[in-house]
Amino acid sequence: MNSFAFLRAETASEAVKALNTKAQAAFIAGGTNLIDIWKYNLTHPELLVDINRLADCRAIIEKADGGLRLGALVTNADTAYHPLIESRYPLLSKAILAGASAQIRNMATDGGNLLQRTRCYYFYDANAPCNKRVSGSGCAAINGYNRIHAILGASEHCIAVFPSDMCVALAALAAVVNVTGPNGDRNIAFADFHRLPGDQPERDNNLQYGELITSIDLPVKGFEQNYSYLKLRDRQSYAFALVSVATGLELDGDVITEARIALGGVAHKPWRAKEAEELLKGKPATPENFAKAAAVILQGAKGYKHNSFKIELAKRAIIRNGMMALHPQSQRPGAQPSL
Amino acid sequence: MFIASDDIFHKVWILAKTLNPMENEHQFNELQTVRLKVNGEQHELLLLPWVSLLDALREHLDLTGTKKGCDHGQCGACTVLCDGKRILSCLTLAVLKEGAEITTIEGVVRGNQLHPLQQAFIDHDAFQCGYCTPGQICSAIGLFKEGKAKTREDVKELMSGNLCRCGANIGIIDAIMEVKDGGMYE
Ligand SMILES: Cc1cc2nc3c(=O)[nH]c(=O)nc-3n(C[C@H](O)[C@H](O)[C@H](O)COP(=O)(O)OP(=O)(O)OC[C@H]3O[C@@H](n4cnc5c(N)ncnc54)[C@H](O)[C@@H]3O)c2cc1C
Ligand code: FES
Ligand code: FES
Numbered sequence: 013m014n015s016f017a018f019l020r021a022e023t024a025s026e027a028v029k030a031l032n033t034k035a036q037a038a039f040i041a042g043g044t045n046l047i048d049i050w051k052y053n054l055t056h057p058e059l060l061v062d063i064n065r066l067a068d069c070r071a072i073i074e075k076a077d078g079g080l081r082l083g084a085l086v087t088n089a090d091t092a093y094h095p096l097i098e099s100r101y102p103l104l105s106k107a108i109l110a111g112a113s114a115q116i117r118n119m120a121t122d123g124g125n126l127l128q129r130t131r132c133y134y135f136y137d138a139n140a141p142c143n144k145r146v147s148g149s150g151c152a153a154i155n156g157y158n159r160i161h162a163i164l165g166a167s168e169h170c171i172a173v174f175p176s177d178m179c180v181a182l183a184a185l186a187a188v189v190n191v192t193g194p195n196g197d198r199n200i201a202f203a204d205f206h207r208l209p210g211d212q213p214e215r216d217n218n219l220q221y222g223e224l225i226t227s228i229d230l231p232v233k234g235f236e237q238n239y240s241y242l243k244l245r246d247r248q249s250y251a252f253a254l255v256s257v258a259t260g261l262e263l264d265g266d267v268i269t270e271a272r273i274a275l276g277g278v279a280h281k282p283w284r285a286k287e288a289e290e291l292l293k294g295k296p297a298t299p300e301n302f303a304k305a306a307a308v309i310l311q312g313a314k315g316y317k318h319n320s321f322k323i324e325l326a327k328r329a330i331i332r333n334g335m336m337a338l339h340p341q342s343q344r345p346g347a348q349p350s351l
Numbered sequence: 352m353f354i355a356s357d358d359i360f361h362k363v364w365i366l367a368k369t370l371n372p373m374e375n376e377h378q379f380n381e382l383q384t385v386r387l388k389v390n391g392e393q394h395e396l397l398l399l400p401w402v403s404l405l406d407a408l409r410e411h412l413d414l415t416g417t418k419k420g421c422d423h424g425q426c427g428a429c430t431v432l433c434d435g436k437r438i439l440s441c442l443t444l445a446v447l448k449e450g451a452e453i454t455t456i457e458g459v460v461r462g463n464q465l466h467p468l469q470q471a472f473i474d475h476d477a478f479q480c481g482y483c484t485p486g487q488i489c490s491a492i493g494l495f496k497e498g499k500a501k502t503r504e505d506v507k508e509l510m511s512g513n514l515c516r517c518g519a520n521i522g523i524i525d526a527i528m529e530v531k532d533g534g535m536y537e
Contacts, residue, residue, distance in 0.1 A: 020449075043443050051423065114490070115430055115493070119438050119439065344504070346511075
């Protein structure tokens with residue numbers, strides 16, 4: 013039996029303390045990822061620390077610098093439908109609403125979303141080798157059925173992708189993750205939060221054991237005038253992305269003064285290429301210019317037996333979504349193509 | 352419920368159901384008291400921490416209207432309302448819901464009257480086998496409460512978390528649209 017002890021924490025420091033009394037403990041928030049994986053017998057926590065009642069982490073508040081702070085225990089649904097998110101960070105709202113289902117978004121928390129595990133079939137199959145699940149056991153995906161796998165930033169040890177939609181928007185918005193742990197508090201820039209697999213694919217991100225995400229900060233810039241989230245998948249809804257793109261633009265007339273482009277479903281982390289964003293600065297927002305940016309972003313892309321189609325798909329999605337960002341009001345439910 | 356939940360026999364019965372005698376005795380130490388208000392009735396359960404809300408409802412409270420489809424968050428059959436919000440009871444632990452108010456399909460009738468959605472599902476042939484129906488109806492009640500669905504396209508997108516293997520989807524969306532447009536809900 014995969015059994016565990018259970019403890020309900022009331023404060024962040026109590027939660028961190030409780031977790032650090034054990035070598036194999038985990039926080040539990042919405043449970044939508046942890047319980048799934050636990051039921052597949054892929055994780056064996058000896059203790060679960062319930063963090064749902066941490067009063068300090070359950071609100072969205074305006075910061076003195078003009079940005080917003082999302083408490084780690086706010087649900088994905090409450091975030092996406094929050095009036096300040098809808099009006100100032102609609103890109104984040106659309107990305108969240110393109111993920112999972114209404115029920116799951118009512119349960120899933122903003123902190124938990126950052127820490128969801130990959131959906132690689134072999135990670136989920138306890139009988140298959142998987143370096144992410146059992147370090148050193150090998151990677152069944154590289155020569156296996158790798159249709160959903162990475163085309164950017166993969167290693168010979170792991171080609172899994174990070175599946176979150178919300179995090180693609182957070183990468184484009186350059187959010188900051190606030191954490192507290194046994195060694196105190198720290199802030200992690202979103203680009204440095206998740207990591208590439210390298211030779212340690214068992215580590216999805218740079219959080220240390222026992223660290224708790226308390227909140228996520230959104231900088232002032234929300235790209236609320238020109239934004240779009242496009243999610244391409246095998247069915248129209250309730251499926252993970254094969255490729256997704258978050259685009260935010262600032263325009264002076266039709267000339268781009270600032271661009272943000274992040275991709276989901278293509279790598280071990282949300283993929284943002286600053287060179288491509290720089291290239292777009294000062295140029296008109298045209299399909300030709302987005303194509304140039306797409307070529308830069310996909311420069312080092314490498315396909316495997318079943319997923320090479322993603323390279324062309326990603327390029328086209330970047331171009332399409334760039335144009336969609338010029339008409340954000342045409343966004344369709346489920347982040348489908350709208351133009 | 353055939354036995355009042357504060358009845359000592361009920362506790363013994365729950366213990367017998369919960370504890371596998373082959374398992375370690377230390378599991379007794381892990382038992383948690385969980386108070387849930389289900390369909391208006393207060394219950395106090397003694398549960399091991401890994402009992403899902405779904406299993407607590409079905410196996411411990413004998414409310415078998417809520418269905419177990421995939422047990423992994425992928426089908427929506429287990430949808431219930433928790434403090435008014437639709438959630439998947441298979442992906443949460445009963446202990447995490449200590450103090451919550453749960454509504455299951457058994458709790459949506461209004462006296463002797465079917466809920467308008469139940470009637471509309473009948474009128475629109477919105478099911479064949481009926482396995483997904485309790486989840487569909489609880490989910491649609493949550494959808495109305497959220498108030499975010501304006502168009503048929505919105506309803507389809509926001510109901511995508513409830514799969515129907517019989518393919519009654521068109522009837523399901525028709526039934527929901529009828530109740531939504533008729534304003535026959537709270
Ligand atoms: C069927 C299905 C479909 C889905 N589809 C999508 C999709 O299309 N797009 C998408 O983006 N997501 C999707 N998801 C994933 C979903 O968004 C995540 O499961 C969810 O965001 C996780 O949040 P949670 O609060 O439930 O996390 P939990 O399951 O509670 O926790 C996940 C992990 O994070 C840790 N943790 C949680 N909170 C904290 C914290 N504050 N500090 C430190 N550690 C913490 C836990 O210990 C655990 O390891 C889907 C899930 C399911 C089941
Ligand atoms: S049984 Fe819960 S979603 Fe399928
Ligand atoms: S009616 Fe059979 S699954 Fe929906």
